[in-house]
Amino acid sequence: MNITNNTILITGGATGIGLELAKQFIANGNTVIICGRRENKLREAKNLLPALITKQCDISDIEKRRELYGFCMAQFPSVNILVNNAGIQREIDFRKGETDYLNGPSETAINLDATFHLTALFTPHFMKHKESAIINVSSGLGIVPLVIVPIYSATKSALHSFSISLRKQLKATTVKVFEILPPIVDTELDNGARDKRGQTDKGISAEKVAVESLKAIGKDIFEIPIGIVKVLRIGSRINPKLFLKIINKKSPVQTL
Numbered sequence: 125m126n127i128t129n130n131t132i133l134i135t136g137g138a139t140g141i142g143l144e145l146a147k148q149f150i151a152n153g154n155t156v157i158i159c160g161r162r163e164n165k166l167r168e169a170k171n172l173l174p175a176l177i178t179k180q181c182d183i184s185d186i187e188k189r190r191e192l193y194g195f196c197m198a199q200f201p202s203v204n205i206l207v208n209n210a211g212i213q214r215e216i217d218f219r220k221g222e223t224d225y226l227n228g229p230s231e232t233a234i235n236l237d238a239t240f241h242l243t244a245l246f247t248p249h250f251m252k253h254k255e256s257a258i259i260n261v262s263s264g265l266g267i268v269p270l271v272i273v274p275i276y277s278a279t280k281s282a283l284h285s286f287s288i289s290l291r292k293q294l295k296a297t298t299v300k301v302f303e304i305l306p307p308i309v310d311t312e313l314d315n316g317a318r319d320k321r322g323q324t325d326k327g328i329s330a331e332k333v334a335v336e337s338l339k340a341i342g343k344d345i346f347e348i349p350i351g352i353v354k355v356l357r358i359g360s361r362i363n364p365k366l367f368l369k370i371i372n373k374k375s376p377v378q379t380l
């Protein structure tokens with residue numbers, strides 16, 4: 125895939141991995157549009173990268189997704205890459221019944237429904253371009269779940285499955301489907317939960333994820349495990365129990 129001269133929409137591009145992807149794509153001569161819910165984060169990103177185009181949008185809202193698509197079509201019809209990056213992660217303990225489950229935004233709406241719907245909106249347009257791409261950001265936790273974030277892990281497994289199906293469906297088109305599978309990355313994704321549970325390993329930098337991802341995309345490597353996820357992918361097939369234990373070794377659920 126040519127990684128210059130594209131017009132790229134990155135959901136959740138104002139922070140973390142999305143922002144680093146935006147930075148790298150801009151450095152490679154692309155036009156980048158980002159969206160997110162928080163205006164202040166979009167402003168901060170724009171101050172950091174003045175070339176960025178920002179659009180406030182809550183992608184968990186079906187009408188807002190249509191609006192985002194309409195905005196791109198009206199102002200940036202050259203858009204040919206969608207990065208489904210926005211995501212949230214919540215600790216949910218099902219032994220508490222509804223309490224944890226209902227106490228926060230829906231991971232399925234943000235991590236999954238938004239990805240499916242935006243993909244459906246943009247794919248026919250992308251098929252008119254000479255070369256285009258959908259890039260899904262899943263996770264190593266889609267391979268081996270972290271049991272304290274059960275829905276998050278399930279959404280990432282689903283995203284992996286979806287990426288395979290979509291890649292096959294679009295095989296005869298101009299749309300390439302990539303999946304980035306990061307390990308633990310030092311971002312705000314966990315909303316301070318890692319600190320609360322005393323997790324000292326904050327993971328690799330978002331910059332490393334973005335640099336490795338762009339290299340792989342440029343070489344048409346469609347599944348992109350980053351860092352330790354390369355080991356996780358193979359190891360979990362050989363010894364699933366061991367890898368479930370390793371991933372969950374610091375999880376408080378083990379002691380319950």
Ligand SMILES: NC(=O)c1ccc[n+]([C@@H]2O[C@H](COP(=O)([O-])OP(=O)(O)OC[C@H]3O[C@@H](n4cnc5c(N)ncnc54)[C@H](OP(=O)(O)O)[C@@H]3O)[C@@H](O)[C@H]2O)c1
Pocket residue numbers: 135136137138139140141142159160161162163165181182183184208209210211212234261262263264305306307308309310311312313314327330
């Ligand atoms: N950090 C890790 O350890 C790790 C590991 C593997 C995979 N990932 C994946 O990487 C992706 C990026 O996460 P990150 O680690 O970079 O964390 P992050 O900095 O928290 O980024 C998530 C972004 O998504 C946006 N977002 C969340 N809900 C949204 C909504 N309803 N509408 C629009 N934007 C929304 C957030 O902005 P607003 O809050 O302003 O909307 C934020 O900018 C996620 O899909 C995550 O699952 C992360």
